[in-house]
Amino acid sequence: MTIVEIARMCGVSVQTVSRVINQRPDVSPETRAAVEAAIERVGFQPSAVARSLVQRRSYTLGVIAAGLRYFGVAQTLNGITAESEASGYALLLKEIASSGQVDIMPEIALLMAHRVEGIIFAAPDLGADLAEVRARLPRASPPIVFLKSDPSAAFSTILIDNHAGAREATRHLLSLGCRRIGHLAGPLTWHEARDRHSGWLDTLREAGQTPGPVQVGDWTSASGASAFEAMLLADPEMDGVFAANDQMALGVLSVANRRGIAVPNELALVGFDGIEEGAQFTPSLTTVRQPLRELGRLAVRELIETAEPGPDGAPVRALTLAPELVIRESAPAARADDAP
Amino acid sequence: MTIVEIARMCGVSVQTVSRVINQRPDVSPETRAAVEAAIERVGFQPSAVARSLVQRRSYTLGVIAAGLRYFGVAQTLNGITAESEASGYALLLKEIASSGQVDIMPEIALLMAHRVEGIIFAAPDLGADLAEVRARLPRASPPIVFLKSDPSAAFSTILIDNHAGAREATRHLLSLGCRRIGHLAGPLTWHEARDRHSGWLDTLREAGQTPGPVQVGDWTSASGASAFEAMLLADPEMDGVFAANDQMALGVLSVANRRGIAVPNELALVGFDGIEEGAQFTPSLTTVRQPLRELGRLAVRELIETAEPGPDGAPVRALTLAPELVIRESAPAARADDAP
DNA sequence: TTGAAAGCGCTAACAT
């Protein structure tokens, strides 16, 4: 079923059918009605493929994601789908392994073959890798937005200010009177993990406090539990922990509850991410909420503005979104024993 | 940059370039090398759009998903991306609202416009809606696999045996000596929620036990907490709870811990899903793990077998996957006070 | 082993 058949059925030219399909004004109401009726009757769907070919526009965006099973990525993807839906763009999704030196050139090539008009790179920034990716990009590649990645002169980036979020978390622990604040970090190959770590460290240094123990986890709650055990061994005096994500913070709570360490009175705890379940942890989790849906949304907007440049053209931008401290029981506004 | 330019550069016909691109054998080694070199040099990417048009094959699958931010859907999508990647298919993703009487015809139409070769419907089965969807489907629609939905004669379905999983969970609670087992259900508009509820109910009836209180949540841990409060009010004697997902089970734990209800000794608890974090809950969560990645994988395989029919053609199938009980502390193999 | 011609389903540009 093609446009030609519809034209034949209605006794008009293909062009007229095309005009009806594209809602052009220059068609008489009767003709339009007849064509629309025919289209409806046979259930005709104009081919986006043919249209893409002739218009050299696909109205499609590509997404390269890693770790869909993680809250953060899934949440970002949710923002991406919402915004692209609203803007009338289709989405081509590629998931890559979330660890290891994966070569993403094949993924980029595939998206380019499909003539996507922009690419959102929502995989973790493993530093050197990404610099190389950027260098090796084909010259004709469509605009790419790198999420949660270092700004660059050549590409748009949108990131969440992990350093500031970590500072807020750590300052909150300090304000609670913690004297020995440890950090449960994510894998330090990750950009986010490094920034959260340095935010913690900088804040303690500025406050003139000796940093507590540091352990590295792999973002899972299981790793959080074992890392926290190691931190306790390293410094039994520890009275505060800033965990680089909520899952690992859950691991801390698990061990603390098991050992009878009272949270927040003996040990205050702040996580990072803002997963919904944190409100139901025992005790509920103070955390730093990331605007992840917003991140996804902005990424799409950025690409579409490049594809459909407005008056100011298509700038390479570096946006930064601010996370927000969410105070709950694991590190309350004031300690219970400080209360009157 | 097109195939024509490459041909011109190499002094051969477009056909020869096409042959090289498609790895056809009938090209002399020298010609092939020259063409490949030219392609490499200019970074040429053959257009999948043009190829789709002429071949009438897109090598693309469509996914309609809802609730990407939920563990289950994200996990399924992970299986879908893995398998389609392995099979050389691209993925067009559409997310729809996870509640309300959404009309998905526009989504189907969009995917059809892009000439996808199959559609995976990974949104919740809200009963009547889906029956209607099936009835109103355009005749020329590509094969559709419905996930977690009632079997039908016209469409392939893959589902997880929620009823059996719920029975296993409930039987486990019975084996622990629970006499008053409540159920924290999901929204009963969901197929899964209904099956889990009926699995619980049937098991108790067969065992000759009076069913405990039932409350309906919305899958979130916050709703689980308030629903559990209501259940406690309804029946203070309750000594076992089967929750329809792990998040809501977390809500139960939260309330139990706060009120000093000892889990599992005073109240045994089983969840559903198998989220990773369950192992770090306090206490760790006994649950029914769903093979969600496998679900996604099979959906893709099913569609590809239809698109590329083997010797037996393209059957409409109804597959059922079995979930698996994972025993942890919240409902252990034997109660602590039963131990020697 | 290679090439020429035709056409996939649609829209842009120019007719009328």
Added chain:
DNA sequence: ATGTTAGCGCTTTCAA
């Protein structure tokens, strides 16, 4: 308001 022509970038005949 409608039709004609050309062509998007590729593959599929068929011919050499």
